[in-house]
Amino acid sequence: MFYTQVTVLAIRVRSYKIVYMNKPSGPFLLEARNVSKRYPLGDLEVSALNGITLNVSQGEFMALAGPSGSGKTTLLNLLGCIDQPSSGEIFFDSEPVATKDEKALSILRAKKVGFIFQTFNLIPVLNAVENVEYPLLLLDCSAKERRQRAEQALREVGMEKFFRNRPNQLSGGQRQRLAIARAMVKTPRVILADEPTANLDRKTGGEILELMEHLNINAGVTFILSSHDLAVLDRVKRVFRLQDGEAV
Amino acid sequence: MQLKIAFRNIFRNKRRTALSIGMIAGGFSAIILFQGFVGSIEDDLQGIAINTQYGHLQIATEQFWEKSAENPRDALIKDHQKIIAYLKSNPHVTYATGRLTFGGLIGTRDRSVTAMGLSFDVAGEKQKIDALRIKSGNALSEEKPYAALLGSSLASKLGVKNGESVNILAYTYDGVINAIELDVSGQFTTGLSELDENTFVLPLQTAQRLQDTGLVEKIIVGLDSTALTDDLRLEFARELQKIDPSLRIKTWFDLAQFFRELQAYYHAQNIFLEVIILSLVLLGILNTVGMAVFERTGEIGTIRSMGYTRHQVIAQFVTEGALLGLTGAFAGVFLSIALSSLVNVLEIPLIAPGATGPFPIYVGLSLAAFQNAALLTITSAVIAAAIPAFRASKVEIVEALKHNI
Numbered sequence: 001m002f003y004t005q006v007t008v009l010a011i012r013v014r015s016y017k018i019v020y021m022n023k024p025s026g027p028f029l030l031e032a033r034n035v036s037k038r039y040p041l042g043d044l045e046v047s048a049l050n051g052i053t054l055n056v057s058q059g060e061f062m063a064l065a066g067p068s069g070s071g072k073t074t075l076l077n078l079l080g081c082i083d084q085p086s087s088g089e090i091f092f093d094s095e096p097v098a099t100k101d102e103k104a105l106s107i108l109r110a111k112k113v114g115f116i117f118q119t120f121n122l123i124p125v126l127n128a129v130e131n132v133e134y135p136l137l138l139l140d141c142s143a144k145e146r147r148q149r150a151e152q153a154l155r156e157v158g159m160e161k162f163f164r165n166r167p168n169q170l171s172g173g174q175r176q177r178l179a180i181a182r183a184m185v186k187t188p189r190v191i192l193a194d195e196p197t198a199n200l201d202r203k204t205g206g207e208i209l210e211l212m213e214h215l216n217i218n219a220g221v222t223f224i225l226s227s228h229d230l231a232v233l234d235r236v237k238r239v240f241r242l243q244d245g246e247a248v
Numbered sequence: 249m250q251l252k253i254a255f256r257n258i259f260r261n262k263r264r265t266a267l268s269i270g271m272i273a274g275g276f277s278a279i280i281l282f283q284g285f286v287g288s289i290e291d292d293l294q295g296i297a298i299n300t301q302y303g304h305l306q307i308a309t310e311q312f313w314e315k316s317a318e319n320p321r322d323a324l325i326k327d328h329q330k331i332i333a334y335l336k337s338n339p340h341v342t343y344a345t346g347r348l349t350f351g352g353l354i355g356t357r358d359r360s361v362t363a364m365g366l367s368f369d370v371a372g373e374k375q376k377i378d379a380l381r382i383k384s385g386n387a388l389s390e391e392k393p394y395a396a397l398l399g400s401s402l403a404s405k406l407g408v409k410n411g412e413s414v415n416i417l418a419y420t421y422d423g424v425i426n427a428i429e430l431d432v433s434g435q436f437t438t439g440l441s442e443l444d445e446n447t448f449v450l451p452l453q454t455a456q457r458l459q460d461t462g463l464v465e466k467i468i469v470g471l472d473s474t475a476l477t478d479d480l481r482l483e484f485a486r487e488l489q490k491i492d493p494s495l496r497i498k499t500w501f502d503l504a505q506f507f508r509e510l511q512a513y514y515h516a517q518n519i520f521l522e523v524i525i526l527s528l529v530l531l532g533i534l535n536t537v538g539m540a541v542f543e544r545t546g547e548i549g550t551i552r553s554m555g556y557t558r559h560q561v562i563a564q565f566v567t568e569g570a571l572l573g574l575t576g577a578f579a580g581v582f583l584s585i586a587l588s589s590l591v592n593v594l595e596i597p598l599i600a601p602g603a604t605g606p607f608p609i610y611v612g613l614s615l616a617a618f619q620n621a622a623l624l625t626i627t628s629a630v631i632a633a634a635i636p637a638f639r640a641s642k643v644e645i646v647e648a649l650k651h652n653i
Binding site: 077080082083102103106107108109110111113115117119121123124125126130133134135137138 | 249250252253256257260546547549550551552553554555556557558644645646649652
């Protein structure tokens with residue numbers, strides 16, 4: 001039994017390396033060039049990321065892997081344009097993110113980036129349809145179109161029976177499906193999912209991964225997941241590994 | 249959608265919202281009750297000033313107003329009958345009568361005091377005589393020209409009773425001392441001790457006889473609406489210039505210095521009280537709304553990651569503050585109506601400075617007071633929401649996301 005597990009782990013580790021070395025080429029949706037991120041901690045400065053270079057092509061289904069504190073979330077935040085690197089550059093659609101002001105970044109996020117969080121981060125006072133409609137308020141959509149798109153997104157994630165349910169009336173898996181529908185509804189270029197299965201049991205986590213994979217294949221949406229869960233890393237097509245803020 | 253979210257967020261924490269609404273409604277009611285109380289006192293004083301002292305308008309010569317005549321007789325109005333006839337032709341004029349006022353000595357065989365004599369045209373100023381509030385005895389009548397009404401405190405000072413006689417000594421316009429004996433017809437009160445202690449009232453014709461003149465020093469004009477005072481003053485001033493260019497018109501407000509001072513005092517007090525009440529409301533809501541905003545830091549991070557700007561986040565909380573203020577003001581309307589009705593029913597007695605007796609506290613309600621209170625409380629609620637929202641919107645998105653929703 002122990003021998004079998006070790007073998008599986010070895011194969012997995014090998015496969016990561018193989019996948020990691022097959023870097024995609026061509027025009028990239030997202031590029032991180034020699035990116036570092038440092039935080040002040042009292043009188044000291046802590047380095048969360050150190051000289052990371054990563055290219056992500058349109059349609060990829062990849063993961064940032066590494067133990068807790070390795071810098072996965074920090075890199076995800078930088079790629080999602082909700083944080084700025086201390087040095088280095090992030091490019092979104094070949095445009096440097098650093099040159100954009102706050103308003104332009106808000107527009108970019110509103111149109112091109114979807115987020116999925118470990119703790120779902122749903123608006124508790126809104127029901128499922130309204131939660132999914134919420135990001136569409138920022139886009140040029142009529143109320144009717146918003147409603148139609150939200151209901152369609154919920155159907156795609158298998159939530160057609162829960163349109164009127166509020167988040168506290170849903171299970172963990174259902175909430176994450178709802179969060180995926182919310183991220184998907186505006187048809188973004190990329191969805192960034194931070195530990196999307198961490199709060200779910202193994203079976204539900206598997207279903208959520210299957211759903212994201214399905215959306216990646218069928219809708220062509222780029223997915224970048226952060227996780228240290230082997231079940232997740234098994235499923236993605238590319239793994240970018242981090243250790244103490246550095247690529248390994 | 250934003251409004252729907254705001255409305256639902258308000259009722260997310262019912263106890264906290266109830267506390268905030270209670271504070272707003274309390275502040276709203278405090279403003280309404282104080283303004284209503286002060287407003288009713290001002291209305292009462294305005295009524296006393298107009299009905300017992302000044303009328304709405306007073307017409308006299310420039311020399312009279314400026315006390316510049318060498319001989320007081322020169323300051324009298326020459327053709328008052330013609331002017332009164334003109335004034336009475338206006339449909340808004342309820343009365344227009346001549347008046348003489350004079351200082352003199354009033355007394356009995358035992359005692360005498362100086363006092364101010366006010367003369368009324370008994371037929372023409374019945375309404376004003378009625379407004380004197382007869383405390384005992386009878387009002388003046390045309391049938392009894394040699395009668396006087398005494399301020400209740402003046403009558404007490406003299407120890408004179410109704411039906412007894414008093415002697416009045418005064419200078420005529422030629423500087424000769426003249427005297428007249430009058431029966432005390434009754435005693436009046438104006439509500440102001442200063443007037444009740446020093447004033448007596450007698451018919452105009454009797455006063456003219458005492459002062460040896462057929463003229464009047466001023467003409468008192470009553471109107472059917474106080475709001476028309478300024479407009480009619482201008483209209484009358486234009487026309488009266490044709491009759492007598494020396495005539496000048498003053499309004500009751502120009503003449504009622506005590507009223508003006510009291511009004512200014514109440515207005516300053518009102519502003520001071522409003523600032524205190526609103527500060528308390530603001531601090532109270534700031535605390536509860538601030539707590540709500542802090543608890544929603546994770547939500548702020550989430551919606552900002554979706555693409556909402558700082559301004560949109562602030563706008564969301566400001567909308568919630570405005571809704572909270574609106575709900576509080578709505579509750580405040582009912583609370584202030586209930587409280588004012590209770591105060592009015594209880595008829596709580598109050599003795600004001602300078603008043604001769606207690607009067608019941610009355611709280612008058614007006615649309616303007618409600619509008620003012622609503623504006624102030626809603627603005628406070630909006631500011632109370634905007635301050636923590638502004639602070640929260642400045643938190644970096646990644647920091648905000650570390651808070652759970």
